[in-house]
Amino acid sequence: MMDLKYGASREKPREDAAMKRFRGHRVGQFIHWGLYALPAGRWEGKDVEFAAEFLPRVAKIPQHRWEALANDFTLADFDAERWADTAVALGARYMTITTKHHDGFCLWPSAHTDFHMGNTPSGRDVLGELVAAYEARGIDVNFYYSVLDWRHPDWRFTLENDADNLAFARYLDFAMKQLVELAERYPSVKGFWFDGTWDESVKANGWWTWEVERMLKERIPGVVVNSRLRADDFGARHVDSNGLLMGDYESGYERRLPEPWDRSVAAHDWEACMTIPQASWGYHQGPWAQSTLKHPWDVVDMIAHCTSLGGNFLLNFGPRGDGSMAPAEVEIARTVGQWLGVNGEAIYGCGFAEGWEYPGWGYFTQDSSTGQVFAVVTREPASGRIRLELPTGMELVGLQLLGSAGHPFNEHPFKRLAGSVFEVDLGGATSAGPLVFALETGAITGPV
Ligand SMILES: C[C@@H]1N[C@@H](c2cn(-c3ccccc3)nn2)[C@H](O)[C@@H]1O
Secondary structure, three states: OOOOOOOOOOOOOOOHHHHHHHHHHHHHEEEEOHHHHOOOOEOOOOEEEOOOHHHHOOOOOOOOHHHHHHHHHHOOOOOOOHHHHHHHOOOOOOOEEEEEEOOEEEEEOOOOOOOOOOOOOOOOOHHHHHHHHHHHHOOOEEEEEEOOOOOOOOOOOOOOHHHHHHHHHHHHHHHHHHHHHHHHHHHOEEEEEEOOOOOOHHHHOOOOHHHHHHHHHHOOOOEEEHHHHHHHHHHHEEEOOOOOOOOOEEEEEEOOOOOOOOHHHHHEEEEEOOOOOOOOOOOOOOHHHHOOOOOOOHHHHHHHHHHHOOOEEEEOOOOOOOOOOHHHHHHHHHHHHHHHHHHHHOOOOOOOOOOOOOOOOOOEEOOOOOOOOEEEEEOOOOOOEEEOOOOOOOOOOOEOOOOOOOOOOOOEEEEEEEEOOOEEEEEOOOOOOOEEEEEEEEEEEOOO
């Protein structure tokens, strides 16, 4: 093991109450909102078929024209209560909001820049209104913060000379001041989600990333910080040069999930974040995005996929320029939330089911407190039957289809094929969306 000054601060996952709470949430609502929601992927009458939040870069928009959008950011239809209601409808237990994305615009009235909500027609503190509305509904709030900042004059992608080093030192000082400001203004925040840390400039300043984590945890005890913030003494990111995870959970899964059989990820906390359109985090009005919205059952599959490997799933919403939620995204939230309303006991507070191999037709999850095992069937086989291969020495005693009131265990047909291998006939089991069975198991006692 190398002696690292800025490496991981622990070898094992956190087991304090705040981390257990975050881990048990399993489902979060990501929100990308900023000036980019106004053009929404369209510039000078042309659709730009790329992530809406990247428009200033992709369309090479002059800085002064991008900054002028702040005058149109009127928040005419922004209502934090309605956003929070969408999170409730989704069944989200936490929300992560873009406080500042790569363009440098801040959703709070920051004292350290002029590019913020205070210099827009309404002057409203969007972050303050969101924290109040979400916490009133018992939903934890996390802050996304982009270290990458296309607008700030001292930002550098690489550090070629002393001048670059001096400028970037000024930038890191600015960003640290903003992070202290966020911690001081919104002390009830439960986590920080850092992004934009892949450039050489940041990787060469692992000390700063270590200091940011230390500062936040000193000011907000229990706060949860993602691995994407961190670089170590040698520029290693997420995992330090000794192979240890930095931050409190691994956050490398962006618009992708680990292979469903990759049980190695279950060794640490992790979270995957996902767009509803194919590839835009900010609202994109064009058919390029709007024709690719995910089906609610695809979202349910991803939620169960992440839970089965001990990870959280953060589903992104891109509110429109006027502050209204996109109706199609709200509808998806409602359908997923209705499914969670019936089957959430297989998700919330659940994780990896040790000894239960990936079955192919869906996922096994296990309640971390009770040990109850669930089978989430997201890919019903054409045969109408699923094979349950239990851990060796165990047998299936009964099944209960969640949501089917009055169906005690044993009511659903199944048969032993051999040893610990059972077959369940799904015929007749009906539910809105993927089926979930609670499994009653026991040790094999007599001869089989
Ligand atoms: C969480 C997501 N991370 C941001 C992002 C993604 N990327 C990116 C850059 C190059 C390749 C692939 C992805 N750059 N910034 C997206 O804008 C969104 O905020």
